Amino acid sequence: DAGVTQSPTHLIKTRGQQVTLRCSPKSGHDTVSWYQQALGQGPQFIFQYYEEEERQRGNFPDRFSGHQFPNYSSELNVNALLLGDSALYLCASRQIGKGNYGYTFGSGTRLTVV
Amino acid sequence: GEDVEQSLFLSVREGDSSVINCTYTDSSSTYLYWYKQEPGAGLQLLTYIFSNMDMKQDQRLTVLLNKKDKHLSLRIADTQTGDSAIYFCAEDDNNNDMRFGAGTRLTVKP
Numbered sequence A: 001d002a003g004v005t006q007s008p009t010h011l012i013k014t015r016g017q018q019v020t021l022r023c024s025p026k027s028g029h030d031t032v033s034w035y036q037q038a039l040g041q042g043p044q045f046i047f048q049y050y051e052e053e054e055r056q057r058g059n060f061p062d063r064f065s066g067h068q069f070p071n072y073s074s075e076l077n078v079n080a081l082l083l084g085d086s087a088l089y090l091c092a093s094r095q096i097g098k099g100n101y102g103y104t105f106g107s108g109t110r111l112t113v114v
Numbered sequence B: 001g002e003d004v005e006q007s008l009f010l011s012v013r014e015g016d017s018s019v020i021n022c023t024y025t026d027s028s029s030t031y032l033y034w035y036k037q038e039p040g041a042g043l044q045l046l047t048y049i050f051s052n053m054d055m056k057q058d059q060r061l062t063v064l065l066n067k068k069d070k071h072l073s074l075r076i077a078d079t080q081t082g083d084s085a086i087y088f089c090a091e092d093d094n095n096n097d098m099r100f101g102a103g104t105r106l107t108v109k110p
Helices: none
Strands: A005-007 A010-013 A021-025 A030-037 A045-049 A054-059 A062-066 A074-078 A089-093 A109-113 B009-013 B018-023 B033-038 B043-050 B055-060 B063-065 B070-074 B087-090 B098-100 B104-109
Touching: A005 A045, A005 A089, A010 A021, A021 A089, A045 A062, A045 B098, A062 B087, A074 A089, A109 B104, B009 B018, B009 B087, B018 B104, B033 B063, B033 B070, B043 B055, B043 B063, B043 B070
Parallel strands: A010 A109, B009 B104
Antiparallel strands: A005 A021, A021 A074, A030 A045, A030 A089, A045 A054, A062 A074, A089 A109, B018 B070, B033 B043, B033 B087, B055 B063, B063 B070, B087 B098, B087 B104
């Protein structure tokens, strides 16, 4: 049974470019959250999607946007990339109504901005 | 803003107990969590504790919670080399998502 799948696994982009990261949630899960994990740091919450809408958002600029599709998969878009956007981006999914203990995390997309 | 705080490094001998400590920020957090991250991998939930509990034991893992001091600890009994990883403490935040510490890198020496 596949867990959370993220693609691509690694990505190198140039400053100023735009990037799209993708996430397929675990089967049966309908809620997707995205986290940014800078090197040597813990994950920081970006936003959460449920029913194709952004429900919650962390302290990230509008350059970070997302989308959730009818099949519950999700995308994270980052515009006008900065060097500081280099990080591991983690997607996590759970069922709505379950607490955060219900999250399953993907292995992440490592984004390097040069 | 306030941070969830953890010591950055811990080194133990195989077979010893490991204790990883965490100070969290929000006394209204419903749950507190311990996650494990191995190199190149995502986060794996190890255990969690409801905020009205003082202790939870799950096989080799023991979680202690001191709400008064906002202190959470994770004890790993009989630590093995396979336990070498980064361990994150996390709390529920006001967004109904989670706030993580910076992680404690556990090294287990044979």
